[in-house]
Amino acid sequence: MPIYEYRCHSCGKVSSVFTRAISAPVEPECGHCRGRDLQRRMSSFAMGKTVQSVHHDYPTGPGAPPPGYYSDPRNIGRYVEESFAQHGLEMPESVRQTIAAAREGDLPKGQEE
Numbered sequence: 580m581p582i583y584e585y586r587c588h589s590c591g592k593v594s595s596v597f598t599r600a601i602s603a604p605v606e607p608e609c610g611h612c613r614g615r616d617l618q619r620r621m622s623s624f625a626m627g628k629t630v631q632s633v634h635h636d637y638p639t640g641p642g643a644p645p646p647g648y649y650s651d652p653r654n655i656g657r658y659v660e661e662s663f664a665q666h667g668l669e670m671p672e673s674v675r676q677t678i679a680a681a682r683e684g685d686l687p688k689g690q691e692e
Contacts, residue, residue: 589614
């Protein structure tokens with residue numbers, strides 16, 4: 580369902596118009612003043628994040644690791660280890676080996692830059 584945005588020439592506010600299909604005719608009306616003198620504008624859009632950007636933009640504040648936390652090889656896999664312990668689960672040996680290898684600088688296949 581496409582969403583189009585229009586700026587009203589009468590009141591200057593932006594209104595969104597929903598349509599059933601891209602090919603559907605659109606007769607926009609301002610949602611604020613009901614004016615019909617509108618100009619279509621470029622809509623903002625959501626952009627997905629890559630795994631790298633999620634780690635780069637790691638949240639700060641209470642409970643967040645200090646800057647550089649993940650640069651320290653000793654902390655690689657720490658979250659996984661804590662999660663297994665918190666849930667009372669035994670960590671599989673293959674996971675332990677992968678974490679140990681990563682701490683030594685040997686990244687898993689597909690993770691090399």
